[in-house]
Amino acid sequence: xxxxxxxxxxxxxxxxxxxxxxxxxxxxxxxxxxxxxxxxxxxxxxxxxxxxxxxxxxxxxxxxxxxxxxxxxxxxxxxxxxxxxxxxxxxxxxxxxxxxxxxxxxxxxxxxxxxxxxxxxxxxxxxxxxxxxxxxxxxxxxxxxxxxxxxxxxxxxxxxxxxxxxxxxxxxxxxxxxxxxxxxxxxxxxxxxxxxxxxxxxxxxxxxxxxxxxxxxxxxxxxxxxxxxxxxxxxxxxxxxxxxxxxxxxxxxxxxxx
Amino acid sequence: xxxxxxxxxxxxxxxxxxxxxxxxxxxxxxxxxxxxxxxxxxxxxxxxxxxxxxxxxxxxxxxxxxxxxxxxxxxxxxxxxxxxxxxxxxxxxxxxxxxxxxxxxxxxxxxxxxxxxxxxxxxxxxxxxxxxxxxxxxxxxxxxxxxxxxxxxxxxxxxxxxxxxxxxxxxxxxxxxxxxxxxxxxxxxxxxxxxxxxxxxxxxxxxxxxxxxxxxxxxxxx
Numbered sequence: 216x217x218x219x220x221x222x223x224x225x226x227x228x229x230x231x232x233x234x235x236x237x238x239x240x241x242x243x244x245x246x247x248x249x250x251x252x253x254x255x256x257x258x259x260x261x262x263x264x265x266x267x268x269x270x271x272x273x274x275x276x277x278x279x280x281x282x283x284x285x286x287x288x289x290x291x292x293x294x295x296x297x298x299x300x301x302x303x304x305x306x307x308x309x310x311x312x313x314x315x316x317x318x319x320x321x322x323x324x325x326x327x328x329x330x331x332x333x334x335x336x337x338x339x340x341x342x343x344x345x346x347x348x349x350x351x352x353x354x355x356x357x358x359x360x361x362x363x364x365x366x367x368x369x370x371x372x373x374x375x376x377x378x379x380x381x382x383x384x385x386x387x388x389x390x391x392x393x394x395x396x397x398x399x400x401x402x403x404x405x406x407x408x409x410x411x412x413x414x415x416x417x418x419x420x421x422x423x424x425x426x427x428x429x430x431x432x433x434x435x436x437x438x439x440x441x442x443x444x445x446x447x448x449x450x451x452x453x454x455x456x457x458x459x460x461x462x463x464x465x466x467x468x469x470x471x472x473x
Numbered sequence: 474x475x476x477x478x479x480x481x482x483x484x485x486x487x488x489x490x491x492x493x494x495x496x497x498x499x500x501x502x503x504x505x506x507x508x509x510x511x512x513x514x515x516x517x518x519x520x521x522x523x524x525x526x527x528x529x530x531x532x533x534x535x536x537x538x539x540x541x542x543x544x545x546x547x548x549x550x551x552x553x554x555x556x557x558x559x560x561x562x563x564x565x566x567x568x569x570x571x572x573x574x575x576x577x578x579x580x581x582x583x584x585x586x587x588x589x590x591x592x593x594x595x596x597x598x599x600x601x602x603x604x605x606x607x608x609x610x611x612x613x614x615x616x617x618x619x620x621x622x623x624x625x626x627x628x629x630x631x632x633x634x635x636x637x638x639x640x641x642x643x644x645x646x647x648x649x650x651x652x653x654x655x656x657x658x659x660x661x662x663x664x665x666x667x668x669x670x671x672x673x674x675x676x677x678x679x680x681x682x683x684x685x686x687x688x689x690x691x692x693x694x695x
Binding site for chain 2: 290297
């Protein structure tokens with residue numbers, strides 16, 4: 216089932232002449248994980264805001280092209296501390312903020328909040344004051360707050376930026392599990408090494424345009440490695456002067472050595 | 474005191490300044506200022522002293538400017554009223570938790586966005602205080618000392634104020650996006666999670682305060 220379709224979308228932020236996103240077309244179906252990669256300013260965050268329905272409705276600016284969204288979207292922004300509601304003195308209440316705003320009955324809110332806390336492995340933090348949490352814990356609380364709203368389209372902007380390696384792995388496992396439930400996930404990340412095991416499709420954004428798209432093997436292609444966007448293994452293989460095609464992961468590299 | 478219904482706390486914080494301006498000066502203003510400064514001391518004197526100190530420190534510059542512009546009696550008349558306003562607000566910020574206010578307003582059928590604006594105003598003070606502390610620490614790491622001579626302190630103030638204002642403005646954008654995605658503008662009535670109990674006695678007391686204010690106003694105008 217199609218969850219999101221962008222057709223020839225171009226977007227300008229207010230008072231700017233150069234578009235932040237230019238002629239981007241994209242379709243995402245349920246159960247699919249799409250990863251956006253690119254350098255800073257490539258337009259990945261803008262694309263997520265458009266997919267969430269926040270640009271231009273909240274950000275202002277101008278959008279050309281068409282956006283069709285067939286489901287409710289939830290977005291996790293990159294800085295967790297600016298996403299706190301400021302209205303909750305416990306983690307449980309913070310996670311319940313969104314579901315309560317949707318007007319759900321109390322028992323539904325409780326069910327979704329408890330499940331989201333469990334999935335993010337933060338149930339022991341339920342009674343803590345969110346402002347006393349570390350960056351990584353807060354990041355998980357914010358993700359739980361979005362998941363508790365049960366969106367069909369989950370948009371994640373640098374979801375592992377504040378997390379330690381184990382926390383990051385937990386988030387990637389969660390992404391796959393969300394896709395397994397039929398949710399569509401679009402994520403922007405610089406943790407490209409995790410993507411071969413997480414993403415179904417990769418979109419390489421460059422200065423607001425789609426430069427390439429394809430399967431995760433795209434992350435081992437010469438152009439991506441040259442742009443510094445390939446996986447570490449592929450980059451090392453290339454830097455060592457070993458021949459293309461470059462291996463995508465450590466497992467691939469080990470097989471090639473044999 | 475913080476167990477009172479948020480509307481009762483708001484009513485007290487609004488009634489005191491109203492009385493301060495309605496009742497004859499300087500007695501009215503000084504009496505209400507005294508009451509407003511005593512409020513925090515009732516539940517816990519040690520905590521209350523900190524709140525009173527903050528209120529007095531906030532009110533002090535107003536007294537200074539009033540004294541520069543006016544004679545003694547006018548300074549006392551207006552100063553008492555301003556101190557009442559400042560002390561009431563500082564007390565309100567200290568005792569009223571924004572989440573309880575939102576829940577109370579939502580339970581009464583207020584729009585969530587309006588409730589949020591009220592609550593965000595109240596929570597802005599501690600948030601800005603915490604941010605200012607972080608900026609001071611960062612500036613200290615870069616060798617700026619907020620202590621010493623007046624010139625030193627003024628220099629430090631500039632280095633604090635600019636990042637404080639700029640970062641607050643920057644955060645507004647992101648917070649707006651975050652709140653929007655979390656359903657603040659969903660357009661459906663929010664489910665109150667823990668609406669504070671509103672006891673009949675408190676409701677009566679609020680009406681009594683309102684009637685007292687009206688009576689005082691009529692008495693003054695008559």
